[in-house]
Amino acid sequence: MSRDPFFLRGEVPFLRAYRQTETPAEEGRKIRALFARIAPRYDLANRVLSLSVDRLWRWRVVRKLSPASGHRVLDLFCGTGDLTRALGASGAEVTGADFCPEMLLLAKERSPGLQYIAADALCLPFPDGHFDLVTAAFGVRNLVDIDRGLKEMIRVTRGGGRIGILEFSHPRAAWIRVLYRFYLRHWLPRIGGWITGDRSSYTFLSRTIPAFLDQEGLAARMRVCGLEAVRYHNFTGGIAALHVGRKH
Numbered sequence: 001m002s003r004d005p006f007f008l009r010g011e012v013p014f015l016r017a018y019r020q021t022e023t024p025a026e027e028g029r030k031i032r033a034l035f036a037r038i039a040p041r042y043d044l045a046n047r048v049l050s051l052s053v054d055r056l057w058r059w060r061v062v063r064k065l066s067p068a069s070g071h072r073v074l075d076l077f078c079g080t081g082d083l084t085r086a087l088g089a090s091g092a093e094v095t096g097a098d099f100c101p102e103m104l105l106l107a108k109e110r111s112p113g114l115q116y117i118a119a120d121a122l123c124l125p126f127p128d129g130h131f132d133l134v135t136a137a138f139g140v141r142n143l144v145d146i147d148r149g150l151k152e153m154i155r156v157t158r159g160g161g162r163i164g165i166l167e168f169s170h171p172r173a174a175w176i177r178v179l180y181r182f183y184l185r186h187w188l189p190r191i192g193g194w195i196t197g198d199r200s201s202y203t204f205l206s207r208t209i210p211a212f213l214d215q216e217g218l219a220a221r222m223r224v225c226g227l228e229a230v231r232y233h234n235f236t237g238g239i240a241a242l243h244v245g246r247k248h
């Protein structure tokens with residue numbers, strides 16, 4: 001069964017500070033500050049922590065969603081733009097959006113030809129039905145209000161358009177789950193800390209992974225928020241999953 005996404009195990013002062021913030025706005029500010037701190041070494045940390053498997057996942061997302069040339073695509077939570085660039089290579093008209101300026105600056109530096117916009121996923125500055133496809137890689141897990149975020153994504157998607165969410169999920173096989181949890185608890189914060197100098201951020205991020213919705217849980221939220229034909233593809237045994245849904 002899926003756990004409450006805000007359920008965090010363990011008593012780490014940093015985590016307590018996160019969960020005790022007074023308002024969703026304040027919580028959002030803290031998430032933004034976290035990404036601002038790790039931005040300069042975020043890509044390197046990703047490559048090392050995943051042994052570059054994260055690149056394969058994004059490549060698979062583009063293959064599965066295969067946006068048509070000329071289609072309008074929003075890559076929400078674009079970070080440093082890894083997925084945005086991969087989507088742009090398909091000939092689609094891609095816009096990257098993120099609420100962290102430090103991440104956006106790096107994205108812009110790496111792909112000056114693409115359009116990037118500072119925006120909060122909970123209140124997007126786009127008209128209804130503007131995009132053919134909205135993607136979100138490793139972002140919904142950190143939303144203060146996941147339903148509100150999903151509804152915003154649906155609002156800016158045209159009727160018949162799709163939403164693709166790549167997120168860490170729950171490995172299917174028990175032995176992978178055990179090894180993976182051990183890695184999350186003991187190694188990910190340590191390695192992330194060595195690379196970025198900010199172990200507490202990686203402690204937080206690693207603890208949000210097992211606490212987040214599982215495959216069925218996220219699919220259910222997407223349906224509740226109004227998407228149809230929701231399905232998911234497990235990547236690397238379910239360590240990550242791509243969920244895809246269609247707007248009516």
Ligand SMILES: C[S@@+](CC[C@H](N)C(=O)[O-])C[C@H]1O[C@@H](n2cnc3c(N)ncnc32)[C@H](O)[C@@H]1O
Binds near residue numbers: 031080083119
């Ligand atoms: C883990 S990074 C993922 C970046 C990129 N999609 C990737 O695959 O590497 C999550 C990103 O989501 C952004 N983010 C988190 N909450 C957000 C929100 N409410 N609105 C916009 N961006 C948000 C963060 O600033 C960060 O850049």
